[in-house]
Amino acid sequence: MCGPEALRQLRRDPVLQAVIRRIGPCTLRPVRREPYEALVRAIAHQQVHGRAAEAILGRFVALYPGHEFPPATLVLDTPVEALRGCGLSGSKVAAIRDIAEKAVGGLVPTRRVAARIPDEALIERLCAIRGVGRWTVEMLLIFTLGRRDVLPVDDFGVREGFRVATGAAAQLKPKELAAIGEAWAPFRSIAAWYLWRAADAAKASTYKPQ
Numbered sequence: 001m002c003g004p005e006a007l008r009q010l011r012r013d014p015v016l017q018a019v020i021r022r023i024g025p026c027t028l029r030p031v032r033r034e035p036y037e038a039l040v041r042a043i044a045h046q047q048v049h050g051r052a053a054e055a056i057l058g059r060f061v062a063l064y065p066g067h068e069f070p071p072a073t074l075v076l077d078t079p080v081e082a083l084r085g086c087g088l089s090g091s092k093v094a095a096i097r098d099i100a101e102k103a104v105g106g107l108v109p110t111r112r113v114a115a116r117i118p119d120e121a122l123i124e125r126l127c128a129i130r131g132v133g134r135w136t137v138e139m140l141l142i143f144t145l146g147r148r149d150v151l152p153v154d155d156f157g158v159r160e161g162f163r164v165a166t167g168a169a170a171q172l173k174p175k176e177l178a179a180i181g182e183a184w185a186p187f188r189s190i191a192a193w194y195l196w197r198a199a200d201a202a203k204a205s206t207y208k209p210q
Contacts, residue, residue, distance in 0.1 A: 001148055002026030006187040010194070013020050013183060019165050019194045023201065028193045030146035034111050036103040036146040037069045039129070042136045043087065043095045052087075070101035095131030111145070119147055139203040142189045151181040151188035161195030164202040 007026075011017040033041075044060070047052040064070040073155060075083075076097060084091045102108045107125065114122060123137045135154050141147040152158055153174035162172045171178075172180070184191040 001028050001030065001146055001189045003192075004186075006148070006190045009187050009192055010184055015162070015165050016184070016191060016194060019157065019161075019198050021023050023194055023197045026193060028142075028189055030143055032111070033144050034069075035114050035126075035140060035144060036108050038097060038098050038140050039099045039126070039132060040075075040134070042139060043099065043131050046092070046131070056087040060088070065138060072103040075100040087097075091131065095129070098130040101133070103146065114145055119150060119166055142192070148189045149186040151178065151184070151192055153181065154176045155192070155196075157178070157199045158192050158195045160202070161199035165195065165198050 002025075007020065011020060018208040020140060041057060044057050046209075051098055060083070061069060061070070063078065063086065064074055067074070070078075080090075080097075082089065082092055083096065083129070088096065107128065109117060109122075109125075117125070119141055119149070123134055126132050126137045127134060135152055138150050138152040138155075141150045142152075156171075157172070159177055162168075162177060181191065189208065
């Protein structure tokens with residue numbers, strides 16, 4: 001995703017140039033999953049610590065022996081009580097069942113079909129699913145489908161990374177960062193990745209803006 005052309009473009013911005021110099025090579029690599037699976041995993045991770053979410057997902061997958069990930073049709077045939085027994089809340093069970101239903105019905109596209117759908121069209125389409133918002137679809141676009149030009153300005157970490165990189169006292173509003181980020185097109189996903197890393201490094205006290 002992050003080739004020489006992307007770095008040349010992003011280094012034209014003095015803020016990102018400094019971030020890239022400090023963070024080093026971009027290691028962003030999408031995980032090749034079907035959108036259905038990525039959305040179910042995203043729901044399981046909502047408002048839960050990462051390890052706890054993975055434990056819940058492990059119990060969920062274990063309900064379906066012989067499957068690397070539970071097919072949507074089987075999820076719809078599973079009693080709600082069994083899904084709740086994995087540690088999923090009632091609202092998450094409802095969201096996962098809606099994702100499964102929409103996958104069977106075709107609203108959630110296969111990876112192959114999704115490749116032909118523009119970013120904003122896919123966001124609008126998938127936000128019709130219970131529990132799925134714009135941020136969730138943006139994460140799908142970046143980390144599952146490998147789209148290079150997505151800037152999730154509602155993400156705290158992205159805005160915090162920009163604040164850290166500029167040494168500002170407060171984060172920009174989403175619309176303000178979106179306006180600045182227009183200059184990073186068509187590689188805004190890579191810019192977001194660098195801003196996430198800047199925020200992470202600041203937490204570890206290893207990143208200091210000039």
